[in-house]
Amino acid sequence: MADALSLWLDQRRALNAASENTIDAYRHDVSGYLGFMGQHFGGPMGVAMMARVSQRDVRSWMAHARGRGLSARSLARALSAVKNFTRWMAEREGFDATHVLSARTPKFQKKLPRPLSEDAAQAMLDTVELQSERPWVAARDLAVVTLLYGCGLRVSEALGLTGDDMPLQDVLRITGKGGKERIVPVLPIARHAVKDYLRQVPFKAGAKEPIFRGIRGGPLSPRLVQKVMQAARMQLGLPATATPHAMRHSFATHLLSAGGDLRAIQELLGHSSLSTTQTYTAVDTARLMEVYDKAHPRA
Incomplete structure (x- = not known):
């Protein structure tokens, strides 16, 4: 799974011209999700386990992240990264990722820019x-x-x-x-x-x-x-x-x-x-x- 994550990040870097800060954020968000799911299921996270993730499992991860102080805005960003990685893995490995991809993004108040007069x-x-x-x-x-x-x-x-x-x-x-x-x-x-x-x-x-x-x-x-x-x-x-x-x-x-x-x-x-x-x-x-x-x- 670590190799798969590295390959996905390399593709984001090459195809989307993502900055290193963005790549680091993706790595942190997806690694945190995979780590939680490994503990949640009681074993190392692999493709078969990824295919088993349900909406309830995703909600458990989101609740855990919020409990650790992650803001709704940051959680929305993390969920977006997780969905993108999961979609890529599903297309590559041939499993159904509907449960993860249909997870609702948490609502948050968008911050308005703060210009000077x-x-x-x-x-x-x-x-x-x-x-x-x-x-x-x-x-x-x-x-x-x-x-x-x-x-x-x-x-x-x-x-x-x-x-x-x-x-x-x-x-x-x-x-x-x-x-x-x-x-x-x-x-x-x-x-x-x-x-x-x-x-x-x-x-x-x-x-x-x-x-x-x-x-x-x-x-x-x-x-x-x-x-x-x-x-x-x-x-x-x-x-x-x-x-x-x-x-x-x-x-x-x-x-x-x-x-x-x-x-x-x-x-x-x-x-x-x-x-x-x-x-x-x-x-x-x-x-x-x-x-x-x-x-x-x-x-």
Whole structure:
């Protein structure tokens, strides 16, 4: 069964271009399920035992996982991985997996993105560059955060820019999650911020080397971007949700508020599914209701 799991994970990695974090999550979820079922049935988990799993057995595993503190959201993710692995095994070994595949996914409240307001996003841009006494580091921090907010990049995408991408043009070709490519317009303010940083940075990046560097010249760590934004948000009195990824959420939400097309925003963000992008419409509606409630308080 361990060999089968490894083979399945290799196929997920190759066919779906899954990230290593996703592969690790799959491995953890399915291994936990197989381990539970082995104890549940009182023997090592094999193909014959997999074919015996009933809906009651699946519910026992889910109850066990919840009892150990697993959230409904995490359990839903784990069940999805288990179903995918079981389906693959059933097709490979020729057994009926209906009982597992028909198990109900636990319901959970989807978390809405937590963007910053337009004023707060601008204040963040004005404040991150004040967190370092080194002018080139200040310019670096401003350039990275401007790319997150101005282009909707993920932190990993911004830090993945190399000498080959320089100088920035009007558009930027980004390879995002799952190897999905997208074309992102680059605002003049973002081009200027990156150009100003490159003019000051003491380390020169080769064609394939990252342009954003740490103090000692190595690639800039995402953790350092988090730390500088943490310092800036504390200075501004913003909530803990004002993270680097919140700048990407802000990019999408502010575009939508300004009348941006949902499909276009999906392409700019690199979302595979429109349903992922549609969460921003819920954010926009929630904000509208908040304004309405303040303007028309209930008696």
